[in-house]
Amino acid sequence: VSTPQLALQTRGLCKEFRGFRAVSSVDLDVHEGSIHALVGPNGAGKTTLFNLLSGFLSVSEGSIELFGRDITGLAPERIAHLGVARSFQITSLFEHLTPLEHVELALQGMTRDGYRFWRSDRSLRRFRARADELIEEVGLAALADRPAGVLAYGQKRALEMALVAALNPKVLLLDEPTAGMGVEDVDRTIELVRRISQGRTVVFVDHNMHVVGSLADRVTVLQSGAVLAEGTYDEVRRDERVVTAYLGE
Numbered sequence: 001v002s003t004p005q006l007a008l009q010t011r012g013l014c015k016e017f018r019g020f021r022a023v024s025s026v027d028l029d030v031h032e033g034s035i036h037a038l039v040g041p042n043g044a045g046k047t048t049l050f051n052l053l054s055g056f057l058s059v060s061e062g063s064i065e066l067f068g069r070d071i072t073g074l075a076p077e078r079i080a081h082l083g084v085a086r087s088f089q090i091t092s093l094f095e096h097l098t099p100l101e102h103v104e105l106a107l108q109g110m111t112r113d114g115y116r117f118w119r120s121d122r123s124l125r126r127f128r129a130r131a132d133e134l135i136e137e138v139g140l141a142a143l144a145d146r147p148a149g150v151l152a153y154g155q156k157r158a159l160e161m162a163l164v165a166a167l168n169p170k171v172l173l174l175d176e177p178t179a180g181m182g183v184e185d186v187d188r189t190i191e192l193v194r195r196i197s198q199g200r201t202v203v204f205v206d207h208n209m210h211v212v213g214s215l216a217d218r219v220t221v222l223q224s225g226a227v228l229a230e231g232t233y234d235e236v237r238r239d240e241r242v243v244t245a246y247l248g249e
C-alpha cells in the first residue's frame with residue numbers, strides 16, 4: 001500500500017519573539033505534488049511560518065520534516081540545497097541585466113561548481129537553451145533581451161518566477177505571488193503557478209481568495225499564529241470560524 005508522501009510536515013511548531021507567540025503549535029501537512037495555500041488575517045503568522053519552513057528564522061519549539069527528513073534547525077542554504085526554493089514579495093533584479101541573463105546566471109549558480117569565469121561553449125549553449133525555455137514559459141520571450149529595469153511590475157514578478165523555477169526545486173514557497181497585481185496579471189500568474197507546479201509541491205500565501213480558490217488543493221487558515229481550519233477551499237470558506245475570523249479583521 002502506498003500512502004501519499006508528505007513533502008512538508010510540521011509538528012507543534014512554535015516561534016516566539018520575546019515571549020510573543022507568532023506561530024503557535026502548528027501541525028501542517030503538505031502532500032507531495034499538491035498546491036497548498038496559507039491564508040489568514042494580517043498578523044496571523046503566515047510570513048513567520050514561511051520563514052521557519054525555509055530556515056530564515058530559527059524554530060522555538062517543534063519540528064519540520066521535508067520528505068520525511070528532519071530539517072529543524074538547518075541553515076537556509078542547507079534547506080535550499082535539499083530542494084526548497086522561496087520567492088520574496090520584494091523583487092531584487094539587476095536593472096541592467098536582461099531577463100535571459102538573469103535566468104542564465106541562476107542556472108549557472110545551481111551547478112555543482114557554481115559560477116566560473118570559463119565555461120565550454122557546449123555548456124553555455126545548454127544554459128542558454130534552458131534559459132530560453134524558462135523565459136518562454138513565463139511569457140517573457142518578447143522581452144528576453146531588454147534590460148530588466150524596463151519591465152512592468154507584473155513582468156518583473158514573472159521573471160522572479162522563472163528564477164525560482166531555474167533552481168528546479170522540489171518544494172516552492174511563494175510569498176504573495178499576486179500581491180499588488182491587476183486582474184490581468186493575477187490571471188496570468190495563476191496560469192504560471194499552475195505550470196510551474198507541475199511535478200513539484202507548492203506552498204503559497206495569498207490574500208486574494210480568487211487565487212486561493214483557483215490554485216489550492218488544500219488550504220490552511222491561520223489565526224493568531226495557530227491553525228484555525230484546514231481543508232479544501234470549499235470546506236474552509238464555509239467554516240464558521242473562518243468566516244468570523246475574516247469578518248473580525
Ligand code: ADP
Pocket residue numbers: 017020021022040041042043044045046047048049
Ligand atoms: P502575517 O504574515 O500572517 O501577516 P506575520 O508572520 O508577519 O503575520 O506576523 C505574525 C505576528 O508576529 C505579528 O503580530 C507580528 O507583529 C509578529 N512578528 C513578526 N515578526 C516579528 C519579529 N521579528 N519580532 C517581533 N514580532 C514579530
